[in-house]
Amino acid sequence: MTVSFLITVFVLGAVGSYISGLVGVGGSIINYPLLLYVPALLGVGSFTAHDVSGAIAVQVLFATVGGVWGYRKGSYLHASLIGYMGTSIIIGSLLGSLFSGAFSESMINITYALLATIAVIMMVLPQQSMQQEAQESVSFSRWIAAGSAFVVGVSAGIVGAAGAFILVPIMLVVLKIPTRVTIATSLAVTLLSSIGTSAGKLITGQVPFLPAAVLIAASLLAAPLGAKTARHVQAKWLQRALAVLLLGVAVEMWIQMLI
Numbered sequence: 001m002t003v004s005f006l007i008t009v010f011v012l013g014a015v016g017s018y019i020s021g022l023v024g025v026g027g028s029i030i031n032y033p034l035l036l037y038v039p040a041l042l043g044v045g046s047f048t049a050h051d052v053s054g055a056i057a058v059q060v061l062f063a064t065v066g067g068v069w070g071y072r073k074g075s076y077l078h079a080s081l082i083g084y085m086g087t088s089i090i091i092g093s094l095l096g097s098l099f100s101g102a103f104s105e106s107m108i109n110i111t112y113a114l115l116a117t118i119a120v121i122m123m124v125l126p127q128q129s130m131q132q133e134a135q136e137s138v139s140f141s142r143w144i145a146a147g148s149a150f151v152v153g154v155s156a157g158i159v160g161a162a163g164a165f166i167l168v169p170i171m172l173v174v175l176k177i178p179t180r181v182t183i184a185t186s187l188a189v190t191l192l193s194s195i196g197t198s199a200g201k202l203i204t205g206q207v208p209f210l211p212a213a214v215l216i217a218a219s220l221l222a223a224p225l226g227a228k229t230a231r232h233v234q235a236k237w238l239q240r241a242l243a244v245l246l247l248g249v250a251v252e253m254w255i256q257m258l259i
Contacts, residue, residue, distance in 0.1 A: 001210060005045035009211050012038060013218030016056075017063040019245065022226035022233075028056045029165035030245065031215070032112055033252050047211075049105035053159050054206035057097065057197045059215035063223045064191035068184075071227055076184035078138060081145060081177070085167070086192035088146040089153035093193045096157020097200025103158060106257070112159045113253035115166050120246045122169035140175040148174065149189065157197045165246060183230060 016031035032052055040046040047055070071077055100108070148170050156166075167189060171182040201207050 001045060005039060006211070006214050008039050008042060008044050009035065009214045010218050013059055013215035014222040017059070017219040017222035018226040018229075022230050022241070028060050028159075029116065031056050031059065032159065036109075037252075047208075049108045050101075050206050051208050051211070053100065053108060054201040055208055055212045055215055057194065057201045058207055058212040059219050060190065061194040061198050062216045063219035064187050064194055065220075065223075068187050068191055069224060069227075071184040071187065076181045077188055078177070078181055078185045081138075081140060081171075081175075081185050082188045082192075084142050084145045085149035085189045088149040089156075089167075089189055089193040090196040092150040092153025092196070093157035094153075094196035094200050096154040097197045098157075098204060100158045100200070101204045101206065108159050109253065109257055111155060113250060113257065115155055115159070116246055116250035116253060119166040119169045120243065120250050122166075122173045138177060138181060140177065145175060153193055153196065156193060157200055165242075168242060169246075187227075 012031060012034045016028070016034065019030055035047055035052045035056065036049065068077070103111070149167070152166050152170070167186045168182055171177040171186060172179065177185070198207075
């Protein structure tokens with residue numbers, strides 16, 4: 001691996017990690033297509049789909065640690081929701097990552113594109129207006145929270161993501177959780193998911209260690225900055241930014257697979 005390749009990986013990882021802290025995702029939603037296509041386009045090196053899924057699985061673990069740390073002093077981390085969704089998603093992500101080695105690269109890419117597309121559809125569905133921005137008085141279905149988190153965990157474990165990019169729409173649209181509580185809490189749930197995903201990828205030998213280490217360094221630097229920025233941005237703009245991001249990634253993934 002060349003120095004230019006590793007610098008490119010660091011820059012891409014920093015971008016994804018900053019966004020993870022800003023809109024409450026783990027960073028994989030943008031890092032997966034960036035790492036899969038940009039280094040090759042620049043001529044500095046290339047990853048396989050399995051390499052990318054393994055590297056970002058570990059990167060997301062550290063990105064979410066930084067993001068959750070940024071929210072530690074606020075009132076937006078919902079302990080009960082983290083408990084129900086976190087327990088289910090860590091089991092699902094471990095199972096998905098353990099079996100991901102049996103999937104071809106095209107199947108991994110299709111799974112990722114489908115998840116991004118579903119997330120986009122959910123983000124544009126009509127949403128109930130919610131004014132409360134702290135966790136007090138927030139109610140949700142425990143069965144739906146746990147069940148949806150398990151399904152997301154299995155799917156995300158396959159592609160090496162932690163699933164925050166689809167967890168956020170589920171929390172907003174299905175569970176009716178306020179935006180800022182969703183953003184902070186989804187990072188905590190994603191942290192638990194990434195533990196299962198990373199463990200499965202490591203066990204099955206799908207983690208390229210040097211690129212993963214570079215991504216971790218980028219995450220520790222950029223994710224807390226994103227979380228701090230989010231505190232000064234209106235919730236509706238964070239929601240819109242995530243919707244646009246999801247749409248762009250979904251379109252890009254489908255275009256790349258069709259050409």
